[in-house]
Amino acid sequence: MKEQGFFGELQLSKKILSAITDMGFEEPSPIQSKTIPVALEGKDLIGQAQTGTGKTAAFGIPMMERLVDSRHIQALVLTPTRELAIQVAEELAKIGKFKKVKVLPIYGGQPIERQIRALKLGVQVIIGTPGRLLDHMRRKTIRLDFVNQVIIDEADEMLDMGFIEDVENILENISTDRQTMLFSATMPKEILALSEKYMKDPVSITTSKEQITVPLIDQVYYESRDKLDGLCRVLDAETTGQCIIFGRTKKGVNDLTASLQARGYMADGLHGDLSQSQRDRVMKKFRDGDLEILVATDVAARGLDIEHITHVINYDIPQDPESYVHRIGRTGRAGKRGVAITFIEPREFRQLKLIEKIVKTRILRKQLPTLTDIMERRRDLIKNQVMQTIEQGSYTDYHTIVADIANYHDPLDIAAAALKLFQEGFREKTEEKPMFSQTGGADGMVRLFMNVGRAQNIRPDDIVRTVAEEAGIPGNIIGLINIYDKFTFLEVPVDVAERVLTVMHRNTIKGFKVNVEPAKARQ
Ligand SMILES: Nc1ncnc2c1ncn2[C@@H]1O[C@H](COP(=O)(O)OP(=O)(O)OP(=O)(O)O)[C@@H](O)[C@H]1O
Numbered sequence: 001m002k003e004q005g006f007f008g009e010l011q012l013s014k015k016i017l018s019a020i021t022d023m024g025f026e027e028p029s030p031i032q033s034k035t036i037p038v039a040l041e042g043k044d045l046i047g048q049a050q051t052g053t054g055k056t057a058a059f060g061i062p063m064m065e066r067l068v069d070s071r072h073i074q075a076l077v078l079t080p081t082r083e084l085a086i087q088v089a090e091e092l093a094k095i096g097k098f099k100k101v102k103v104l105p106i107y108g109g110q111p112i113e114r115q116i117r118a119l120k121l122g123v124q125v126i127i128g129t130p131g132r133l134l135d136h137m138r139r140k141t142i143r144l145d146f147v148n149q150v151i152i153d154e155a156d157e158m159l160d161m162g163f164i165e166d167v168e169n170i171l172e173n174i175s176t177d178r179q180t181m182l183f184s185a186t187m188p189k190e191i192l193a194l195s196e197k198y199m200k201d202p203v204s205i206t207t208s209k210e211q212i213t214v215p216l217i218d219q220v221y222y223e224s225r226d227k228l229d230g231l232c233r234v235l236d237a238e239t240t241g242q243c244i245i246f247g248r249t250k251k252g253v254n255d256l257t258a259s260l261q262a263r264g265y266m267a268d269g270l271h272g273d274l275s276q277s278q279r280d281r282v283m284k285k286f287r288d289g290d291l292e293i294l295v296a297t298d299v300a301a302r303g304l305d306i307e308h309i310t311h312v313i314n315y316d317i318p319q320d321p322e323s324y325v326h327r328i329g330r331t332g333r334a335g336k337r338g339v340a341i342t343f344i345e346p347r348e349f350r351q352l353k354l355i356e357k358i359v360k361t362r363i364l365r366k367q368l369p370t371l372t373d374i375m376e377r378r379r380d381l382i383k384n385q386v387m388q389t390i391e392q393g394s395y396t397d398y399h400t401i402v403a404d405i406a407n408y409h410d411p412l413d414i415a416a417a418a419l420k421l422f423q424e425g426f427r428e429k430t431e432e433k434p435m436f437s438q439t440g441g442a443d444g445m446v447r448l449f450m451n452v453g454r455a456q457n458i459r460p461d462d463i464v465r466t467v468a469e470e471a472g473i474p475g476n477i478i479g480l481i482n483i484y485d486k487f488t489f490l491e492v493p494v495d496v497a498e499r500v501l502t503v504m505h506r507n508t509i510k511g512f513k514v515n516v517e518p519a520k521a522r523q
């Protein structure tokens with residue numbers, strides 16, 4: 001991060017400074033050096049800074065500094081999601097570790113008795129989602145009488161329709177003689193006006209007036225009629241680290257997760273209908289790097305800080321520009337680079353332009369990777385894996401086999417044949433995908449073999465009709481397929497075949513097979 005002086009210049013106690021050093025922070029980020037002095041004075045403030053620039057510590061450091069040695073709840077942080085409450089609690093606990101501050105996340109989905117037991121032990125800082133907090137307040141298991149610092153993280157989201165009533169209810173139970181701080185990467189004007197209601201002469205601190213998104217994120221879009229096919233191509237040709245794919249609905253997230261898993265990708269889903277233990281399990285796998293792809297609704301759009309995310313993919317275009325900013329902000333954090341990809345259908349072009357305009361950024365159009373791109377990348381991957389294996393030197397068990405074969409063949413041929421085998425195993429994952437635009441025959445036609453004879457309990461022509469309709473195949477071809485109901489092949493244009501295969505992969509019907517090969521050149 002930029003030259004901003006040092007934490008040592010910020011009038012912090014030794015315990016807090018040591019904790020910051022332990023966290024590996026060398027110098028304050030811009031939002032931190034601007035807000036910490038103001039917050040330490042106890043003033044109300046509204047802080048806006050780009051995603052991933054350290055807003056949590058910007059309020060966390062002065063908050064921890066101002067806590068006194070008592071077992072009452074003195075500070076309250078409100079967050080829109082459970083995962084964010086947990087993450088913020090962890091970061092605050094790190095800042096307060098030498099001061100031995102007791103920090104507790106309070107959120108729905110976790111057994112309330114467990115939270116009540118933890119509260120009884122004495123807690124100084126609570127990080128919570130509004131619903132569960134209100135629950136505790138009604139049960140009188142949380143008393144907010146001594147709270148004198150309130151932070152609303154993701155403030156624009158929290159003061160928006162969905163949360164506003166709950167937040168107001170909570171604030172009414174906290175002394176007005178308090179410090180209130182709001183933070184977010186986006187602060188729409190309406191929210192700013194509304195926030196005045198809860199604050200006393202707030203100081204406004206902004207570090208990102210010009211550009212709301214982080215310049216370290218490359219922003220591109222693809223226009224695709226078949227987004228699933230497009231997504232798989234991009235995943236095969238591009239992704240290197242972990243990625244988050246955002247979908248619009250819970251069902252959409254479930255469907256996409258299943259489709260990706262069926263194609264051999266290491267993907268799992270996150271949305272509000274899962275049980276808390278499922279949500280925790282998926283998040284843990286993702287944070288530990290044991291999961292490559294997290295498919296999520298906007299529940300994962302705000303605040304989450306996961307180190308190795310290199311790509312954010314909007315499988316469905318976000319509903320509004322703010323959502324775009326927060327979603328893509330899951331990558332390109334703390335000075336690292338990232339890539340943000342948005343898929344649009346032709347009719348969504350205007351929505352994309354609106355996002356560009358409000359966010360004041362350019363989102364560049366890209367062509368989907370071709371089969372050649374994917375093959376090239378696969379070759380690179382194989383080369384790297386082979387070189388790595390040789391460097392690690394853990395392959396000596398295979399020496400005898402190679403020595404055996406070397407009695408008959410040249411070592412170069414042996415290695416190449418072994419790679420071919422390796423590559424074919426490798427291909428299992430992707431070969432099911434309809435990716436043969438370039439394998440078309442002489443006139444762009446391919447031969448589509450359909451074997452519907454072995455499908456169980458479903459009438460072959462029903463299958464064919466469903467597939468054909470979903471794939472948008474022209475009526476005359478549906479007729480043709482129906483005529484040969486047991487086993488047939490058709491010569492169809494490449495794009496028709498692609499659609500048939502995509503639909504086939506969406507509806508896995510046992511015993512129903514479709515194969516494709518290039519049509520022979522016509523005489
Ligand atoms: N001064 C610093 N030096 C180095 N790393 C830092 C510093 N401050 C924060 N970080 C790290 O930067 C990352 C992003 O911080 P944080 O989650 O607070 O961002 P944010 O501004 O709240 O983003 P968002 O808008 O997405 O919520 C975290 O991993 C955090 O530990």
Ligand SMILES: [Mg+2]
Nearest residue numbers: 055056153303
């Ligand atoms: Mg944050």
